[in-house]
Amino acid sequence: MKKSLIAALILCAAMGVAHSQQVVVTASGEKTVSGWQYGGALSFRTKNQWNFGGFYQQDFLTKPEKDSQPNNFYGLTMNIPVAKCEKLVFCFNTRLGLANRHFIVLVPGLETEVNLSERFSFSALMSVRMSYPSAALKLNVKL
Numbered sequence: 001m002k003k004s005l006i007a008a009l010i011l012c013a014a015m016g017v018a019h020s021q022q023v024v025v026t027a028s029g030e031k032t033v034s035g036w037q038y039g040g041a042l043s044f045r046t047k048n049q050w051n052f053g054g055f056y057q058q059d060f061l062t063k064p065e066k067d068s069q070p071n072n073f074y075g076l077t078m079n080i081p082v083a084k085c086e087k088l089v090f091c092f093n094t095r096l097g098l099a100n101r102h103f104i105v106l107v108p109g110l111e112t113e114v115n116l117s118e119r120f121s122f123s124a125l126m127s128v129r130m131s132y133p134s135a136a137l138k139l140n141v142k143l
Helices: 002-019
Strands: 020-032 035-046 051-059 073-084 088-099 103-115 120-129 132-142
Touching: 020 051, 020 120, 035 073, 051 088, 073 103, 088 120, 103 132
Parallel strands: none
Antiparallel strands: 020 035, 020 132, 035 051, 051 073, 073 088, 088 103, 103 120, 120 132
16 A cells, blocks of 8 residues: 555656646644644645645654554645635645555645745645644745
């Protein structure tokens, strides 16, 4: 399963490189019902502001409990622009991946991206994870 996910990510990346305008690196923090998670993403942005890529998130480890497993979430991400202007992009975001190495999870969301400069942008994401609302903040760097 992990090999097929990696193969799909490589295929998605190859398709993105062929049509991409920019490579975007993202650092993120997300508040879910189970606590805070941090992570990152690498994606390709097309000329029409579509993003395709991969992501990884994990729990902030404050005090690991006995027999506790890390709550990792990784997979593919895609942003589809709904409305855009010069400094603001409103997107439909979807993430598909594995949670805790056992469960396939699809997370829909709405993301608002504010362009701070030519290279940097800031995003706020609202989504539904674990049947509850979650909120994420992202810092995007265009390479």
